[in-house]
Amino acid sequence: MIGPEVAIHLAQAEAVIRDEHHILAPTLLRSQMLSLLHQAAHRGEMTKKDAGRRLNYVRGPRIRPLGDRVLQNVAWKVAGQLGWPDTFDAEYVALTQLQADALITLDRQLAHAVKDLVTVAPIEALS
Secondary structure (H helix, E strand, C coil), X not given: CECHHHHHHHHHXXXXXXXXXXXXXXXXXXXXXXXHHHHXXXXXXXXXXXXXXXXXXXHCXXXXXXXXXXXXXXXXXXXXXXXCCCCHHHHHHHHHHHXXXXXXXXXXXXXXXXXXXXXXECHHHHC
């Protein structure tokens, strides 16, 4: 299970994910990636073409987006349990609880906040 910052890192490096890894993400990831890449292109940090290439990486077959009522219900509970004002990060935690072995994030605050709810792994676990 990866978050948007990991997806951007993997896309930028055009990382090859080993076949034994099945990468999951909530459907929310696609919208977050679209927005983050648009912001970066708007700020002149990358070209529209580079942003499109990274977005295509995330849209590819190696990252499987999931989202349903069960995920949303669990995300609601996680956000409430952790006192979060929204459910964005909670969707990643919920999906990890429901279907993934570990949450891979570069966000140290998130990793610390959820360490008692899910297994948190470093990005190197994908290599």
